[in-house]
Amino acid sequence: MVKRKQRELREAKEKIERPQFDPSLLKKIAAGVAAVVVLYVLVFHIIVPIAGSDPETEEPIPPPPAKVRVLNGCGVSGLADRLSEYLRTNSIEVIDAGNADNFNYPQTIVIEKDTAGHHGKTVADLLGVTNMTYDTGTPDSVNVEVIIGKDYRNFNPFRR
Numbered sequence: 001m002v003k004r005k006q007r008e009l010r011e012a013k014e015k016i017e018r019p020q021f022d023p024s025l026l027k028k029i030a031a032g033v034a035a036v037v038v039l040y041v042l043v044f045h046i047i048v049p050i051a052g053s054d055p056e057t058e059e060p061i062p063p064p065p066a067k068v069r070v071l072n073g074c075g076v077s078g079l080a081d082r083l084s085e086y087l088r089t090n091s092i093e094v095i096d097a098g099n100a101d102n103f104n105y106p107q108t109i110v111i112e113k114d115t116a117g118h119h120g121k122t123v124a125d126l127l128g129v130t131n132m133t134y135d136t137g138t139p140d141s142v143n144v145e146v147i148i149g150k151d152y153r154n155f156n157p158f159r160r
Contacts, residue, residue, distance in 0.1 A: 066119035073105030114143035
């Protein structure tokens with residue numbers, strides 16, 4: 001009986017020291033790895049290039065160009081045309097130039113009409129104008145309006 005117990009103990013010890021190999025486990029691991037590889041290829045080599053959203057190679061979409069209206073608000077002849085030409089030479093698209101509703105504007109003003117709000121600042125910086133306001137409530141064909149005031153000599157291109 002002692003020998004039988006010793007033999008059972010030895011066999012139990014061998015089972016603990018030598019784990020049994022399960023061939024189905026290897027198949028499950030291989031299937032899992034294959035699934036991960038297929039998913040990786042599908043996502044990063046098929047779906048992402050189709051969607052065109054690869055941030056490493058995608059070029060940023062530039063904002064639409066500024067469309068500007070220049071209005072003479074001080075009554076000095078030819079100022080709207082001079083300012084329009086200056087803006088065009090600086091790659092700003094001038095859609096319209098003319099007279100304001102009156103000639104009593106004491107200060108030159110840049111009016112941002114676009115809800116994105118970035119074109120007005122660009123035009124104001126180019127001219128050196130700090131007086132800026134927003135009018136995004138009224139639909140318009142332009143996104144920036146410049147009204148030339150009596151202080152026009154302080155700004156580009158009218159500086160002397």
